[in-house]
Amino acid sequence: MGRIVYDTATTMTGHLADEAHSLAWLFEVPGGAEPDPSLLPEAAVLVEGSSTYEWVLRESDLLAHPARWAEFHGDRPVFVFTTRELPVPAGADVRFVxxxxxxxxxxxxxxxxxxxxxxxxxxxxxxxxxxxGALDRIAISVAPAALPGGAPLLPRRVGADRLRLMEARAAGQFARLVYEVRPA
Known part of the structure; x- marks a missing residue:
């Protein structure tokens, strides 16, 4: 059985997106629009919330250009947690949960x-x-940017006893941190 990894980019203030759910801040950072391929996890399945999924659809205009889906997602299944009916790009393996x-x-x-x-x-x-109790690893790329508010990196209290630092390094303009998540 493989691991479940939360891998994302965040600002120094711990926000994934601004108050308008935009990632424009990320694309302003050198390397933010075209991340180092070594930073992207090799995963068999992707899992997204509906806000992330809708942002990806809009940002790349995937409904009008469904071939772009494969550029990022490949043929991997994508599970999207949502309470709403959402569109699916032609040919995409999207499974709503x-x-x-x-x-x-x-x-x-x-x-x-x-x-x-x-x-x-x-x-x-x-x-x-x-x-x-299903998260095995948290990998974050911390950008040299700050936002006063927006979507938080992890809106939970997690004690130091739950996380073990596995890696800390520079990755272009990002600080790459990888933590093992220990059971509660």
Whole structure:
């Protein structure tokens, strides 16, 4: 069984997106628009919340240009947690999930097989995986940018006893931090 990894970019103030759910701040950082391929996890399955999914659809105009879906997602299944009906780009393997992360885990793990699961975002969804005891690793690329508010990196209290630093290094203009998540 593979790992479940929350891997994302954040500002120094711990925000993933601004108050308008925009990632424009990220694309202003050198390397933010075209991340180092070594920073992207090799995952068999991606998991996203509806805000992240809708942002990706809008940002790359994927409904009008569905071939662009494969540039980032490839042919991997993408599980999207949502309570709404959302569009799907032609040819994309998108699986909508309603309800608890714990209830969805068997289907997500089955789709991943022996591969890893990448929790792309957002922070609350990653927190739900943490709450379910299913998050194995947190990898963050901290950008030299600050936002006064917006979507938080991980809206949970997590004590130092739960995280073990595995890696800290410079990656272009980003500080790359990788933590192992220990059971509660």
């Amino acid at each position: 309603r309800g608890d992360v714990a209830e969805a885990l068997p289907a997500i793990r089955a789709a991943a097989g022996e591969g890893d699961v990448w929790v792309v975002g957002g922070g609350d969804l990653a927190g739900q995986f943490l709450d379910a």
